[in-house]
């Protein structure tokens with residue numbers, strides 16, 4: 239069976255975002271196998287469309303698509319789907335993607351699989367992989383009646399660099415105007431945190447530290463290392479234990495220290511994207527099946543309250559007197 | 568105002584899921600504990616805060632699932648919600664958000680809610696689909712990952728602030744009725760007060776069974792479940808806490824980190 243694949247271009251301020259090329263790569267895996275057509279839909283007038291190869295382009299021109307709105311993108315996707323008649327629609331799992339993608343699926347009466355991390359081929363078709371059960375198990379999904387909408391995790395596929403032939407470009411001039419949405423405003427709050435950016439060692443606290451008082455133990459652990467800083471998971475920040483400017487993850491900071499120590503952090507995908515490039519990852523967690531262990535070099539199944547004081551004692555044993563490390567937090 | 572909060576009961580994340588024989592789904596043994604999806608607790612709190620601001624507001628709770636979800640609904644009433652609705656649905660396999668959202672949207676149809684609140688995602692399945700899908704089926708606007716909201720009763724609108732990637736934000740005004748999927752950090756959920764706990768004892772939860780036939784639709788299914796693979800070496804340290812601490816120190820020392 240050949241497929242007709244539709245990709246929604248991910249853009250910001252009229253520019254194509256790199257994740258779009260990852261979506262094209264994902265689509266090309268399917269297309270190469272099933273000799274399928276790929277169409278990339280560009281909502282609004284986007285610069286740099288000539289950098290897309292190996293796919294047809296469909297530009298949807300409308301003044302109402304100058305900026306992202308859920309209803310605008312939904313209408314653009316529906317309009318494009320009417321023309322392309324896709325059986326697979328691929329959208330990035332970003333703050334725009336998860337806002338409108340499920341709506342598109344519902345309105346097309348199709349199924350929907352979000353946060354897809356990979357695809358697999360078996361003799362009778364395509365399977366989509368994502369994790370579930372608190373990240374403890376991998377799930378392989380099968381599509382139902384088409385169309386199927388999938389949202390793909392940024393970073394799950396390499397960016398497409400294939401020098402394929404450029405496809406055809408077509409245009410739809412539409413009058414998409416937001417009806418329900420007004421007063422759109424974008425903001426970039428100041429969340430700078432130079433300590434965290436420069437730290438070589440980051441000790442990160444999660445919900446597992448249990449209470450604010452246990453932060454002392456995290457600080458003491460950090461002071462065992464030089465050039466260290468402390469950080470937190472979203473829950474640690476929501477609970478007021480750690481400042482929001484030290485939150486690591488999708489909506490926080492992306493860090494890549496030499497050493498990242500996750501203390502009582504479960505390892506949800508939104509946290510992992512913020513620290514996965516760390517050189518060495520150590521995790522301390524009392525749950526032997528916790529998801530963070532699959533992203534760790536060294537796993538310690540233990541209660542934090544038992545392990546961390548032991549570690550601090552151990553480190554002190556080796557410290558030359560009077561030469562205590564100076565943390566930078 | 569009439570507000571509906573959709574809540575999901577989720578298993579405690581430290582409980583171990585057991586994969587069934589056919590490897591198509593996983594379940595929990597009877598000792599597993601369940602709680603209200605964390606994001607949904609924030610949604611309930613937000614609804615209660617709106618009621619404090621706007622007199623004559625009614626806060627309804629709906630949850631779809633087996634018998635045990637009644638305890639989660641009850642807990643929301645203890646927090647202060649007015650009424651609870653249980654859409655009875657017992658299943659021990661994958662339940663597509665497409666089906667869930669159909670059933671919940673069907674329930675909403677004759678209720679005329681001004682505002683529907685959901686969590687941005689469920690902690691266990693993390694699909695983030697149910698909310699936007701309910702909104703689409705009802706033909707109302709929605710916003711996902713909202714960390715601030717304010718109702719404007721005169722304009723029949725709601726001002727929302729969405730969290731975007733890397734901490735960026737965006738605010739907008741949506742016409743009511745609307746659906747908002749809330750993100751954590753929007754508030755601190757309250758604990759039940761004694762008076763609400765007493766009131767909850769006398770509050771009936773309305774059970775609704777089998778309103779819609781979903782068999783006509785064929786949505787995605789989970790075909791196979793497997794253990795997760797490892798992205799790194801994942802060496803496990805063994806021994807007493809002190810032995811593990813010594814081993815960790817040694818390993819980090821060898822890597823020149825200590």
Ligand SMILES: Cc1cc2nc3c(=O)[nH]c(=O)nc-3n(C[C@H](O)[C@H](O)[C@H](O)COP(=O)(O)OP(=O)(O)OC[C@H]3O[C@@H](n4cnc5c(N)ncnc54)[C@H](O)[C@@H]3O)c2cc1C
Pocket residue numbers: 443444445446447448470471472473474485486487488489490491501502503504505506507508509512522523524525528540541542543580581687688712
């Ligand atoms: C749109 C969106 C964006 C998000 N962005 C981010 C983000 O940027 N950063 C982020 O971190 N999260 C983010 N999240 C939230 C994320 O999904 C998780 O909810 C969050 O990371 C969980 O934090 P946690 O691991 O600290 O808490 P939990 O998931 O509750 O985990 C706590 C862990 O501690 C362990 N534990 C408990 N007690 C002990 C003890 N005594 N000793 C040892 N271990 C113990 C438990 O086994 C558990 O594994 C986002 C979510 C959404 C929907």
Ligand SMILES: Nc1ncnc2c1ncn2[C@@H]1O[C@H](COP(=O)(O)O)[C@@H](O)[C@H]1O
Pocket residue numbers: 573574575576604606607629630631632664667684685686687688689690692693694695696697698
């Ligand atoms: N079984 C359910 N009953 C009621 N609401 C639900 C149910 N499942 C999901 N929801 C709502 O939809 C949100 C997103 O869930 P999900 O799509 O499973 O990630 C949750 O935060 C709930 O508000």
